[in-house]
Amino acid sequence: MHGEHYVPEPMPSLNGSRYAVAWRRFWLSSLAAEAEYRLNFILATTNSLLALAGSIFGLHLFFRTGYRLGGWSWEEALLVMGVFTLLDGFASALLNPNLNRIVSHIRDGTMDFILLKPMDSQFWVSARHFSLWGVPNVLFGLITLGYAGKKLGFGWTEWAQGSLPVALAVLILYSLWFALAATSVWFVKIYNVTFVLRSFLEAGRFPISAFPQPSRFFFTFILPVAFLTTVPAESMLGRTGAGNVAWAGVTAILLLLLSRWFWRFSLRFYTSASS
Amino acid sequence: MALIETHNLSKQYRTADKAPTLAGTIRHFLRRRYRTVEAVKDVSFSIERGEMVGFLGPNGAGKTTCLKMLTGLICPTSGTASVAGHTPFRREHPFLRQITLVMGQKQQLIWDLPPADSFRINAAVYELSDDVLKTRVGELAEMLSLSTQLSQPVRKLSLGERMKAELLAALLHRPDVLFLDEPTLGLDVNAQAAVREFLRDYNRRFGATVLLTSHYMADITALCQRILLIHKGQVIYDGALDRIVQRFAPYREVKIELANVEGQADFTRYGEVLAQDGRVVTLMIQRRNLTETVATLMRELELADLTITDPPVEQIIGRIFTKGNAA
């Protein structure tokens, strides 16, 4: 073949979409990388269990004296806690390990490699890693939901009503987190601002009606925590009309588009400023 | 049309200066004064398919900025660039499939896992089937003389092995155009030679076009027939490596050996004295006076030997950069 012009061989097609194959390999490789540290998983599970016990204890303190937290019964409030734990697990499994790396990709310049791959860069930075650490919380969240649902006599309809709002909550959470993580293009120092978001989201442990008026406004319209946990729980309880779910849908789509636009916008700065 | 073509490519940065005091910080915040830095200025060149071209220049000359504009990582302030018929900054997928960028000081391999795992990920991204992946890894690994290293975690590899594995990962999709930014940085002499050997081999075998920056002269002399000399953001020379000597070194080195030690004269009147060691004197003499001066030397001194050579390329380039102008 010496000196002769290279003719690319025809690309054999893969089964399924390229993104699906890539996604599977992403996760397998990050599982393999984490398997190097087995003790971690045991510690994470223990910690999740302790945290769940603690949160239930904390919630119980409100009900001990006969107070109905924001007008919600004990089991109903447990639903909110269950959705929160589920989302928390999702964040630890996917959002944290991926989006917190954006800052180091930018600081170390390895973002270059990602931008030069013939693949959507938002997909890459969002789906590249998977952490087992979040799995226990997802499970505990589901268990809490199952327990509370059983006490409330839930059937298939209730669960079905709740599933769409939960999916929308996942989208909203992802978009918020992603948009904030993308700001690290400008503020690169040691850490990114997602931990501030995480601390504000703690409010989602409780039904939104348990908050005084001003914070209720804040957690609905400024930072849509209400859509993350309260709306899904209300949907399961059949307490909310289609209107609220529709709003959650609109919020989710808008935020998703916003995160996408914002990513492109911030990359413009990355690509015109780096040296 | 040439494979890579740039026309008046320029990149300017705006930077703001800040005084280290508190007052400086406040001023920096309220009313920033910007300064424009011209990292790359009106760079035009074209490269044909299959060429190996070296970007040469001191740190901060604009080599990396050029490379990043050609790969589409940064957007030019003005001017145009075209690589394989694409505008790099659009970063269209068909374009990205044809190029690769290897950076000596950054790595894409997964730290905790063997390189093979990273290859599988790249294979998925570039849609290579398992068979193709296997053949290509086999082929490239052989060229790079890598074997068992591919199944060890990256963190356990030596710097040289890691660089080879990086090259393998970057070339799996068999790109037509290779951009290499300091690919031998920090490697020991043997590893440097191995990387060079591989690049030459790859270029020959697949007809790939290679554009590399390095501040190791040996990389450039070993690989590139053509160099682009960059200084302060501008191309000050574009052409064959051996011709640079004539262009930038209007002088030659004349080494004379005197027949006896006595009667030593003042050699400065013949030319600049580079070295004097006993009876051996090395002089630098302007090319245009060469014949005349040599004749004078032979007439006036009793010589045992006389040799005329070109000064080494490193020395010439070093002179260009310190003098800071295109002679």
Place this chain on the structure above:
Amino acid sequence: MKRTLRKARLLLGVTYAEMMEYRAELYLWALSGIMPFILMGLWAKAAGETPMGMPPVDFVRYFLAVFVVRQMTMVWVVWDFEYDVVNGQLSPRLLHPLNPVWRYVASHVGERFSRIPFVTALMGIFFLLYPKAWWVPAPGTLALAILAMLVAFIMRFVMQYAFAMLAFWTERANAIEDLWFTLYLFLSGYIAPLEMFPPAVREATLYTPFPYLVYVPAKLLAGQPVPALTTGFLVTLAWGLVFLALQQVLWRTGLRRYSAMGA
């Protein structure tokens, strides 16, 4: 003595300047301490609707005090220490004629001072928005509260530094600290004043080190009565000694291991 003071002053000056470089991050960190305000809203509303044994304004003051105590007793030595061990930065420090712990202490203390303006400003805004919560603790209790915060900070530091020693054996010393921190969150009075706990749990909690890290200093700062201060002090002292001894043992064996590995 004079030389030690000079050393301390220099070390503090440098770490303070370093911390000022990271001001933006510091403020963000401080902002992430928002939880007490979330709980403040919940408990004040609850107390307004059902008798909780404490009027709403007491909850407001308590949680504001919790916020201050948290800000003033933040400790992160386990992450710093782990980083230094993993990256081999501990080695040069071992060659200095100064126990490395003092560097960490200095950076914590220096950071504290750079945080004060922020905390003060935030409290100012809070009182402007909610003047009903304004209070001034009696000078005696204020002094006691400051002392209690100091003790809380020292306790947090000693405990976390003991866990940090595990970095000599594992790359995950902070996971142990995370576990401990979860207990701290729920038992320290961070989520609710101890009066709200069921009596049996409250009694048991008083024998752990946790209430003295948040509840007691916050109560003092809010000018509210604290039961059995002396017992509390003795319990803290006992736990402090236990962790100090643990830290010493781990430091010695760990250091032997560290140098044996040639790091």
